[in-house]
Amino acid sequence: MFGIGRKLTATAFIILLTAVPSHLQAQAKKQVYTNAATLYTSGKMFTTVQPFQRVDTVNYKAMPAAVKRLYTYSAGLAVCFSTNSTSITAKWCVNKPVTYPNLTPIASKGLDLYVHKNGKWQYSGVGRPDKDCSNGVLVENMDNSEKSFTLYLPIYSELSSLEIGIDSGSYIKSRPETKKRVLVYGSSITEGASASRPGLAYPAALSRRLGFDFINAGVSGSAKMEPAVIAMLNDVKADAYILDCIPNSSDAVVKERALNMIKAIQAAHPGKPIIMLNSIVREQSFVDAKVNAMVKAQNMAIDSIAHNLLKIKTKDFYYLDTNGFLGDDHEGSTDGIHPNDLGSFRFVEKLQPLIEPILRKYLR
C-alpha cells in the first residue's frame, strides 16, 4: 500500500512478510548472494583497490582533502549483470553515512535497479537504506527469463560492501560493457543532487539515452578546476570530456583556472572533444540579487574565455549555453540550487540534442 516506503531493517523486512502473505511465496525461495565486486562495474574512472570508489586518492596526494573524500563516493558507478532470478535482493554497507537536507536517503546511500526491457532501460526497484548496513528486496515476482540489469550505487556515500541476492537455483552473470566513455567533471549537480534516486543523476540518464558510458566525476561543492585535480582527470581514459564545473567557482577562479584546464585536457587528449557548459541559472537568483549577480559574473567569465577559444577556431572545443535548461516555471529545483527530478529531466531533454551530434561524430 502507498505508505512512506518500506524500511529495510531485518525486523521490518520480517514484519513486511508477515503482514503481506502474498509475498511469502516469492521469499520462501532462499536467496544466494554474490559479492558485487566480482561483477562488471560501469562508470569507473579507474580500476581501484576499493571496488566501489572512483579514485585511489592515495595516488593523487596533491588533491584537496574535500575532493579526495568525494572521490571515495560511488557516484555514477553501476553494477552490470544478467540473471534469470525472479527476485533480486541486496545487502550493503556504507561508511559513516550523512543525512543531507536536499537528498532522499535512497539517493545518498541507497540503490537503484534498472532492467533492460523492450530495447530500453527501465526502472525496476530501489534499495531503501537503513543506517550503516541495509538489506532488502529490490524487485520480486518477475518471470524467470534471463534479463539484463544495471544497479546504480549510492551517490553521496562511500560504499564499503555490496552483495546481490538471487533465488537459489538461478544464475547471475557479469555483463561487461565496451562502450565509449564520456567523462563529466562538475559540481553537486553532476554528482547527482537532488536526484531522488541514483539512476536519475543526469550523467546516468544520458548513459541510458545515448548508449555511452558517462563517467561521473562530479564533486559536490568542490569542482574548482585545481591543477592537481585536472592532472588526475587527465589520467582517466575517456573518449570525450564534458566540463560542467562553473557553478562551484567564483568568477575570479574561473578566470584563473578555466583556460588552463581546457588547455591541459587538450594537451593530454588531442583529438578528443571537449564540451564546456556555462552555469545553469540558479533558481535562487530569481529572488536573491546577490546570487543573481554571482551567477552572472561566473557566466561572463567563462563566456569570455570560451568565445575567445571559438574565435580562434580551437579544434574539438564546444561551448554550450544552459540558459533555460530548468524550464521557466521555477518548479525545477529542490532548494533554489539543485535541480529536482523535474529540473533534471528538463536539463537532460535540452542537453541531449546539443551533445548527441558532437558525440556521434567523434565516438564511433
Add this chain to the structure above:
Amino acid sequence: MFGIGRKLTATAFIILLTAVPSHLQAQAKKQVYTNAATLYTSGKMFTTVQPFQRVDTVNYKAMPAAVKRLYTYSAGLAVCFSTNSTSITAKWCVNKPVTYPNLTPIASKGLDLYVHKNGKWQYSGVGRPDKDCSNGVLVENMDNSEKSFTLYLPIYSELSSLEIGIDSGSYIKSRPETKKRVLVYGSSITEGASASRPGLAYPAALSRRLGFDFINAGVSGSAKMEPAVIAMLNDVKADAYILDCIPNSSDAVVKERALNMIKAIQAAHPGKPIIMLNSIVREQSFVDAKVNAMVKAQNMAIDSIAHNLLKIKTKDFYYLDTNGFLGDDHEGSTDGIHPNDLGSFRFVEKLQPLIEPILRKYLR
C-alpha cells in the same frame, strides 16, 4: 556554491556567513521574529488547539491511531503573510522527527517559501532542517517593496513551533484568504510523498495553479475510508471533494467501503461535487506481477462502483481515470510507488484540465 545544501545549525549558519562575506551585510540587519500562529494559515481542515495540526484528534476518538497521528502533521498547511523585509528567516521545531528513505528532510520536516511575482506564485527559498529544532535564512537580498508570501509547512512532521523573522524596521502582516475550498482525501501521494519540498505536493501545486484552497487530507498508508474517518472529513467545511484514496485499500476494502464513503459525503454535502480518482498505476507493477495484479484488482473494484453510479446518473459525482498520469518512460517515481517531482508534475498537468471545468462550474 553548488554544495549539498547549507545545514542550518546555528554553527553552520555562522560558518556560512564567515565563508561568504557578501552575505554579511544582509545579515547585519537584526531579525525580528513573529509567532506564525498569529498569521493566517491556509489549507486548514479545522481551527485547532495546536495551530499547525490538521485535526484535533481528541474530538474523533474512533479514528485509527495511525490516522490520528498523521493528522497531527502539518501537510498542506501554509502560512500566508506580506512583508517589505529584504530577508526572511525562520526558527521552527518538530516533534520526534523521522528520516524517511524516499523523502528529503526539506520535504518531511523543512519549510518551502513562495513569493507572488508577476501574477504568479514562484519558489523563493527553503528552510533546511536540522534535528528537532532548526533555524535559517529562507530568502535574502530582495528589494524592500511589499510582497506576498506563502510558507508551506513540513509534510511528514508534527510542527510544534514556528517563528518568522524579518529585518528590524520592516513589517509583516497576516494575509487572510477567502478562497473556495477543495478537500483532497488520499494516500501518501496526496500527503506529499515524494515531493522534494512541501510546496511540490500535488494539492499545493493545484492551489497555486487554480486559485482555490486545496485542503490536504492525505494520510500516508492509511487512506482506508473507515466510517470514523469519513465522519470526521464530513465535518470539514469544503466546496468540493476529491477522493484519491484507492491506493491504500485492497479490492475487498474498496468493495466494502467506497460506496458508503461516497454516499456519506453526498448526504452530508448535497450539491457539492465529488470527484473520485482510481489508483495511479504503480511503477513497480511494470516489473512485479503481484503488484500489477493488486493495482488491477483495486481499480476493477472502484471502476465497478463508479460506473454504476454514473449509469444511474448520480448527481454531482465524477470519476477520473489516472492511467498514464506519470508518463510512459518509467522515470516518474522515487521508489516504484511514490511520484517524484517529475511524476508529480505530469500528474498535475493531466489532472488539472480534468478537474478545472468541474470546479469552475461549482465554485463561483
